[in-house]
Amino acid sequence: MAAPVTARHSAVLADVEDLLGGLTDFVDSVVVPLEARHAELFDQGRRFYAESGAYSDPVRELLLQVRERSAAAGYYTMFVPEELGGGGLGPVTLYEVWRRLYSRYGPARILPFASVAHWSYAPSSLCRHLSARTRDEMLEPYLAGTTTSCFAMSEPDAGSDAWAMTTRARRDGEDWVLTGTKQWITNSPEADWAFVFAVTDEEQRAARRGGISCFLVPTSAPGFAVDSVIALFGQAGGHEGILSLTDVRVPAHALVGALHQGFDLALEGVSTGRLYNAGRCVGLADWALRQAGAYVAERRTFGTRIADYQGVSFPLADCAVEIYAGDAMARECARTLEATGAAHHEIAMTKVYTTEMCSRVYERCMQVHGGMGLTNELRLYDGWHQARIVRIADGSAEILRRNIARKVIGGRR
Ligand SMILES: Cc1cc2nc3c(=O)[nH]c(=O)nc-3n(C[C@H](O)[C@H](O)[C@H](O)COP(=O)(O)OP(=O)(O)OC[C@H]3O[C@@H](n4cnc5c(N)ncnc54)[C@H](O)[C@@H]3O)c2cc1C
Known part of the structure; x- marks a missing residue:
């Protein structure tokens, strides 16, 4: 018989304490010293951002180091399903881990938070919906923290009303061909992969019953471009980009999850x-x-x-x-x-x-x-x-x- 929810919850929290002890030891001993050694990068906007407004190369290099070292230590993919090689931890732990990290390390820092994969630009439960072929092609470096992704849903005229999106994916033989513009996409200036949402059935979309599908697109694909980086609050650059897809061709197995059920x-x-x-x-x-x-x-x-x-x-x-x-x-x-x-x-x-x-x-x-x-x-x-x-x-x-x-x-x- 399953344990009562409250007993299960206490057991989960006891494990969380162990996990958090290990994670904060890792951040304190590996990440904080790295951050301190490169303080000049984080103190000044002009070193933090490149001319394009994206993170500068040295900042990217440090983020990569933190992700890879955390993945090797077993923390980075703690919220990725176990069957894919992650820790398989659930929402109770997810809340607790992020609360504790932000409470301990505070604002105006990015390296400590790169130790745990962020749902919208790193491996998450969404990986479960990748096709077997896509997993073979891209999962290993993604789980190792070497590559990252972005989650491309919003568009210039489709923010709150995501059903209003106009990015289209049309079938061409075995492939899909995507065209459209995405806006506000976090980590897109750095990402290797993009989860792109596109209309695959206009009638279903118009009725708001489906007709939108998700595709995993390599950001190196011909026709894929980050046109600009959006800067916020007077900063010299940012982490959100505007993307354009011009006849970007992906194979059938790039579909993520079920056709028309991207929402x-x-x-x-x-x-x-x-x-x-x-x-x-x-x-x-x-x-x-x-x-x-x-x-x-x-x-x-x-x-x-x-x-x-x-x-x-x-x-x-x-x-x-x-x-x-x-x-x-x-x-x-x-x-x-x-x-x-x-x-x-x-x-x-x-x-x-x-x-x-x-x-x-x-x-x-x-x-x-x-x-x-x-x-x-x-x-x-x-x-x-x-x-x-x-x-x-x-x-x-x-x-x-x-x-x-x-x-x-x-x-x-
Ligand atoms: C920093 C940042 C990061 C983001 N990252 C991502 C990302 O990684 N991927 C992605 O796909 N998107 C991302 N977004 C986009 C985000 O999801 C949208 O900005 C959000 O959905 C709002 O859309 P909008 O900005 O177009 O505002 P609009 O939809 O134009 O809304 C404007 C205002 O009207 C209000 N409003 C709209 N409709 C209604 C209504 N029916 N009733 C009452 N009020 C209403 C809104 O609340 C808002 O105050 C990001 C946005 C920001 C700011």
Whole structure:
């Protein structure tokens, strides 16, 4: 008989503690020293980004090193299905790992987070849907951290309304030929492979019942181009690109999952992404509150510690209340997802709450630091940026509220 969910959950959490101990030892002993040795790259935008706006070659080289060393140590693919050679770990661990990593290492860093494969540009549960031939062709270096990917769904005129996409895949003999433009695609300037979503049946797409399929496309294919990199928040470059596909030809086995059912795959990926973002936001918020707590205990004005003013301490109390609520909500959501395999409603609520909570926490924590809260040195600005981004990416707060409201109005709590 299967163990009760709560007993299984405790066992999972005990294992998570062991795993996290090993992972943070790895990051502390391998990744942090590497980051420190190359601090000049991370301190200055002009060394971090190349002329094109993509990551500079030395940054790419360091990311590659971290991925490969983490893969060799057994951490990188912990969320990839076991049958493909990964760790096969589920949503409870996924939430906990990302929360802890972000809480420990904080914002304005990228190397520590490259130690674990990110769902949208590295091996994930989506690999299960690759054809046997595609796996043979590309999986080994992908699992080893040598190659990476991107998840190309959004388009200039199809963001929230992904059904409005116009990228097409037409059959030509045994091949598929893809044409279209994708926008906002994270990691596309660096990726070796792209999971590209395209219309394969116009009638089904128009009825919003299917007709969209996913293909794994090598970014070196003739006709595939990263036309530009999108820079955010005044930075010199970015991690998101605009792609064009002009008659890109791929073989039949490049189809990922079932024909016309690409949206099911997208939903699987995005659900993981939303839980990842909950972990990221709760962790980042936790990091900021620790910084703020330490700062207000030391900083004095008018001869008094600023922690003694309620105008300073109460906002921090509000942060603690909201972080606790977000964490409890996300753990419960991860447990439901692990036990039932689908929790779209719970994930939507959790993503709305934790991402907005993280923005509020950064606002308050920056404010209690005074001018220091705005400096590059304290890194709070980057946590605020990250929280701001995820209120739009992976399903905007409004679209998620629309989905939540539909269920509530339909009678579900
Ligand atoms: C940093 C970043 C990384 C991203 N990475 C990826 C990626 O890797 N792959 C990928 O495919 N996509 C990616 N995206 C795209 C992301 O999924 C879209 O930006 C998002 O879906 C919103 O689409 P949009 O930007 O076109 O906004 P729009 O759809 O134009 O929406 C504009 C505004 O209107 C609101 N709105 C729209 N429709 C409704 C409605 N029915 N009811 C109420 N409000 C509505 C939205 O919430 C938003 O506030 C990324 C985006 C960002 C910012």
